[in-house]
Amino acid sequence: MQKILVANRAEVALRIIRACRELGLDTVAVYSTADATARHVRVADEAVCVGKPAARDSYLNIGALIDAARRTGAEAVHPGYGFLAENAAFARACEEAGLIWVGPSPAAIDQMGDKAVARELARSAGVPVVPGTAGTLTLKEALRTAEDVGYPVMVKAVAGGGGRGIRVADDPEELRSCVVAAAREAEAAFGDDSLYLEKLVVNPRHVEVQVLGDGQGGAIHLYERECSLQRRRQKLLEESPAPNLDPQTRAAMCSAGARLAAAVDYASAGTVEFIVDASGDFHFIEMNTRIQVEHPVTEMVTGIDLVKEQLRIAAGEPFDVLQDDVAPRGWAIEFRLNAEDPAAGFLPSPGEITALELPGGPGVRIDTAIYAGYHVPPFYDSLIAKLIVWGRDRDEAIARGRRALSEFRIDGIKTTIPFHLRVLGEPSFLAGEYHTDSVAELALA
Amino acid sequence: MAEKTIKSPLPGTFWRRPNPTSDPFVAEGEAVEPGKVVGLVEIMKSFHEVRAEDSGVVERFLVDSEDTVEAGQDVVVLTD
Numbered sequence: 001m002q003k004i005l006v007a008n009r010a011e012v013a014l015r016i017i018r019a020c021r022e023l024g025l026d027t028v029a030v031y032s033t034a035d036a037t038a039r040h041v042r043v044a045d046e047a048v049c050v051g052k053p054a055a056r057d058s059y060l061n062i063g064a065l066i067d068a069a070r071r072t073g074a075e076a077v078h079p080g081y082g083f084l085a086e087n088a089a090f091a092r093a094c095e096e097a098g099l100i101w102v103g104p105s106p107a108a109i110d111q112m113g114d115k116a117v118a119r120e121l122a123r124s125a126g127v128p129v130v131p132g133t134a135g136t137l138t139l140k141e142a143l144r145t146a147e148d149v150g151y152p153v154m155v156k157a158v159a160g161g162g163g164r165g166i167r168v169a170d171d172p173e174e175l176r177s178c179v180v181a182a183a184r185e186a187e188a189a190f191g192d193d194s195l196y197l198e199k200l201v202v203n204p205r206h207v208e209v210q211v212l213g214d215g216q217g218g219a220i221h222l223y224e225r226e227c228s229l230q231r232r233r234q235k236l237l238e239e240s241p242a243p244n245l246d247p248q249t250r251a252a253m254c255s256a257g258a259r260l261a262a263a264v265d266y267a268s269a270g271t272v273e274f275i276v277d278a279s280g281d282f283h284f285i286e287m288n289t290r291i292q293v294e295h296p297v298t299e300m301v302t303g304i305d306l307v308k309e310q311l312r313i314a315a316g317e318p319f320d321v322l323q324d325d326v327a328p329r330g331w332a333i334e335f336r337l338n339a340e341d342p343a344a345g346f347l348p349s350p351g352e353i354t355a356l357e358l359p360g361g362p363g364v365r366i367d368t369a370i371y372a373g374y375h376v377p378p379f380y381d382s383l384i385a386k387l388i389v390w391g392r393d394r395d396e397a398i399a400r401g402r403r404a405l406s407e408f409r410i411d412g413i414k415t416t417i418p419f420h421l422r423v424l425g426e427p428s429f430l431a432g433e434y435h436t437d438s439v440a441e442l443a444l445a
Numbered sequence: 446m447a448e449k450t451i452k453s454p455l456p457g458t459f460w461r462r463p464n465p466t467s468d469p470f471v472a473e474g475e476a477v478e479p480g481k482v483v484g485l486v487e488i489m490k491s492f493h494e495v496r497a498e499d500s501g502v503v504e505r506f507l508v509d510s511e512d513t514v515e516a517g518q519d520v521v522v523l524t525d
Binding site (some may be wrong): 053054180183184185187188189193338340346347350378379380381382 | 455456457458463464465486488489490491492511513
């Protein structure tokens, strides 16, 4: 495995290219016609245009991506996150084309991608789950199950992840419109409009466990990330460790994550997501079979490069990280900088970045592909940069985050920086006491 | 006959239907009231409704589904 095709764009494409370069691997970038001048295109060793701006014509175009790999002689494909990262058909198409898929097996993607199957697997691995249903849902089934488990309920995309295609209904009438809207979003985001339903746990914390599996039943965890700071189920800030998490709960959750990964012979990096309810009990919600946006938080506290581990595992190298080697140190926080206007309901704000200055200094990491003069296109995700700060403890990380956020200058578009600065002034955040509804309750957004 | 237009509030990709298998939100010749949804704009993976601000009859669409639109661009012509 010497040449890797990176089937993604923007900051994550750049992140993967960087890992490849450090391992001495060659890279092929792909891009849509809207991304011809993007940084990932310029930084990669080679680049291939795979189609028109709309994602379905380019970054979701399996035929064009496989063709790009063939034409450039790439031996492996890294899907990043989003787009086709959790698409088993793409993983299979890669394998059938003789390409190494940098990720878990198509079978594991299928198992975890079908949220009903995932629930059953979790249950049989001794991992607690949230009450709800299984499988593809008709409106009639949704209404019946909602009566059984009790409102409010969440309608989610079976093919989902990343918080897309999720709606909450408080009553049958709302459920009817939710099913239609969630199906539309799911179809647009994942090309599959199937839905399932779960009881909504009120005011939960969202805590997830990073895992690495060797594909042969060996799996370790790299501790947890607190991801409760969300707006409409889109994560905005993540931190590790999770503040004020009972040590026994933490240990039980982390080992449950590794146990589930081992149970499905999981290969590569993955994330097991849990919600923690008000009484401190945790429940499995889903497993994300990809590298995640917030993976740098774990990298900062463990010192382990997760993307390099993915590449090593894909190359069939022996699994060289032992559970005891994972010794987190200090505190890390990630701030997602989206091209959105927090003062206008987080309205998308694409356009030209006319001036750009980035922060630096101790404990500061920035993952971004933007530059002065870059046009943030309207076609893709609004994430334009991630600021990750590390400190010896939470207080130092927070002070560093405040300092680094205030060093940014991004002219021409709106970003979520003012939102993050408000969060860092919020007493409940500073006390580490927040849940997935805190952003709305505190009117932070 | 006075002509009015409905503008897209955001840049992005215009859609005339709630999903690919549904009927369009409105057809040419149909009367609309203020607040009536006439299309969606897809931007950064989210969908935003395009609504009529005035009442009138849909004379014609100036864009098709999947066309790229700019913020403030006229998408529908209404007549009284």
